[in-house]
Every structure is written in structure tokens, then in C-alpha cells.
Amino acid sequence: ITGATSGIGMACARRFAVGGYNLIITGRSADKLQVLKAELEAGGVEVLALAFDVCNREATRDAVASIPDAFKPIDVLINNAGLARGLEPEYEGDFQDWDEMIDTNIKGLLNMTRFVVPGMVSLNHGHVINIGSVAGDAAYAGGGVYCATKAAVKALTDGLRIDVAHTSVRVTNLKPGLVETNFSNVRFHGDNERADNVYKGIKPLVGDDIADVAFYAASAPEHVQIAEVLVLATHQANGTVVHRKS
Numbered sequence: 001i002t003g004a005t006s007g008i009g010m011a012c013a014r015r016f017a018v019g020g021y022n023l024i025i026t027g028r029s030a031d032k033l034q035v036l037k038a039e040l041e042a043g044g045v046e047v048l049a050l051a052f053d054v055c056n057r058e059a060t061r062d063a064v065a066s067i068p069d070a071f072k073p074i075d076v077l078i079n080n081a082g083l084a085r086g087l088e089p090e091y092e093g094d095f096q097d098w099d100e101m102i103d104t105n106i107k108g109l110l111n112m113t114r115f116v117v118p119g120m121v122s123l124n125h126g127h128v129i130n131i132g133s134v135a136g137d138a139a140y141a142g143g144g145v146y147c148a149t150k151a152a153v154k155a156l157t158d159g160l161r162i163d164v165a166h167t168s169v170r171v172t173n174l175k176p177g178l179v180e181t182n183f184s185n186v187r188f189h190g191d192n193e194r195a196d197n198v199y200k201g202i203k204p205l206v207g208d209d210i211a212d213v214a215f216y217a218a219s220a221p222e223h224v225q226i227a228e229v230l231v232l233a234t235h236q237a238n239g240t241v242v243h244r245k246s
Contacts, residue, residue, distance in 0.1 A: 001025050002054050002112060003081030005032035007181030008131060011207030012078050013040060015215045022046040024071055026063070027081075028053050046070070054081050054108030064115040073123050076218050077116045079109045080131045082149075084187040087142035098145050105149035109156065117160070120169045129214050130157045132175040134230060134239045147239075150175075154228075161227065170225040172217045177232035178204040178242065201244025204233050 001016070003009035004025035013025050017040045025040075027033050030051035037047045048071050052059040067074075082105040085097035109130060120126025135143060136150030157173040164171065184195035210231060217226035235243040 001078045001080060002108070003027055004036060005029050007183060008176070008179065008207045008210045009078070009080040010036060011211035012080060012214050015208065015211035016076070016218075017043050017045045017047075019215055019219070020045065021076070022071065024048045024050060024067065024074070026050045026052065026054070054111055055103040057107075057111050060108075060111040061115055064112075073119060074116055074126065076127045076129065077112060077120075078129045078131070078214060079112055081108050082131060082153075084135075084143070084146040084183065085189075087187065089142060090144045093145060101146055101149050105146075106152045106156070109153060113156075113160065117164070117169070121164060121167050124168050126168075127170045127172070127218050128157075128160060129172045129174055129217060131210070132157065132173045134175050134177045134232065134236075136175060137230075138239055140240045157228075161225075168222060170217075170222075172214075172226050173228045174210065174214055174217070175228065175230045176205060176210050177230075177236045177239070178202065179207060179210060180204040181207055201246065202233055202235050202242055204236075205231065 001009050001013050001023065004013045005027035013023055013036060017023060022045050023040060025033055025036060025047060028051065033049035033051055037049045040047045048067065050063045052063045054060055083101065085100050086094055113128065117128060130153050132153040133150040135147045136154045139147040154173055157171055161171040178199065180199050184198040185192060188194045213229055213231055220226055
């Protein structure tokens with residue numbers, strides 16, 4: 001599970017631990033990973049914590065290569081690490097924000113896929129769950145680059161599913177709508193008030209809701225492939241239409 005130190009990634013780690021999975025949790029903060037590792041191991045599962053940045057191809061390669069035999073084979077890869085930055089019009093966007101979204105949401109996912117999936121193919125067994133977004137279905141104001149990265153996640157997920165169709169490896173694109181995590185806080189560079197307004201007037205999803213869907217997809221019979229799931233809050237119709245109570 002990439003990006004396991006917060007939000008959907010942490011929720012997935014907890015849900016799969018309850019489901020009896022031994023876990024490899026990854027993220028950039030070694031300290032946060034160790035805290036989560038201790039929590040999960042208290043529940044009786046084995047946990048390997050690997051601190052690295054999925055954007056760094058060499059670090060990703062070395063981290064995957066370092067996985068001991070006790071944690072192989074990898075049955076499920078959850079490509080969760082991702083983020084949004086900024087909400088400015090495209091013509092006023094911040095280059096660093098763009099690079100961070102593209103490097104994490106697209107290149108990071110590709111790095112993990114490239115280094116983990118060959119093992120699944122060779123064993124004819126495994127499941128890749130990519131965390132996409134409703135934002136990948138259509139652009140919205142100020143979100144063009146983020147939406148483009150999540151549209152890329154859809155295309156890459158569909159492409160991988162085609163590439164492994166001759167095997168028993170399954171591939172899922174899980175697309176959440178409004179999920180209250182630290183997502184908006186990260187998008188607005190720590191502006192808590194602005195982040196809170198994103199969820200004002202609506203009961204949003206939480207990380208556990210998405211983790212439940214991911215676990216369901218992974219738990220389906222082997223002949224069943226949950227290819228794509230769009231999960232929205234009840235009062236959210238799509239990426240732009242939200243009914244808020246005053």
C-alpha cells in the first residue's frame with residue numbers, strides 16, 4: 001500500500017489488516033510508518049514498513065528489491081499515493097504544483113507497477129488496485145492538471161488490464177468522490193479554513209468507505225474482476241454537482 005501514512009492509504013492498511021493480510025506499507029515518513037506498523041502488528045498481522053518516495057524510480061526499485069521472502073509473493077498492490085495541489089486557472093498554475101501532481105499521481109503509480117507487477121505475471125496471480133478519482137471523468141474549474149492525472153490513472157489502469165488479460169492478474173480502478181481526509185489541506189498548502197469549506201454542507205465519504213470497497217474488490221472470487229468503481233457521497237452527483245445544506 002503506497003501512501004499508507006494518512007487518508008485512504010491508512011484506512012486501506014487497517015481494513016486489510018482486519019481482513020488478515022500481512023502488509024507492506026510505504027510512505028515518505030519513516031516515523032509515521034513505524035507508528036502505523038506498531039498499531040497494525042498489535043492486531044496480529046505482520047507488517048513491513050518501507051520509507052521511500054514513489055516518485056524516485058531508483059528508490060522505488062531498491063525498496064521493492066529489498067522485500068524479504070517472508071513478504072512475497074505480493075498478492076495485492078494498492079497504488080494509493082497521490083495528491084492535488086492548487087486550484088488556480090491553468091494559465092496561472094504553479095509549475096511546482098504541476099510537477100508534484102504529475103510525478104506522484106502518474107509516474108509514481110507507473111514506478112510501482114513496473115517493479116511489482118512482473119512478479120504477479122510470472123506467478124499468474126495478483127491484483128492491482130489503483131486509486132483514481134471522479135476527477136478523472138471530467139475536468140472542473142482550476143483542477144485541469146489534477147483531473148488530467150486522474151484521467152491518466154484511468155487510461156493506465158485500463159491499459160494494464162489489457163496487458164495482463166492473458167493472466168489471472170486482476171486490475172481495478174477505484175474512483176472516489178468527496179472524501180474527507182487531509183486531501184484538501186494538502187491541495188491548499190495547509191489552509192485549514194479553505195479545506196474545511198470543501199466539505200461544508202454535505203456528509204462526505206471517509207477513508208474507511210473507500211477501504212471497504214478496495215477490500216471487497218480484492219475479496220471477490222478469482223474469476224470476478226471489479227474493473228472500475230465510482231464511489232460518491234449521497235448528495236454528490238458527479239465531480240462538480242454537489243447539493244449542500246445551508
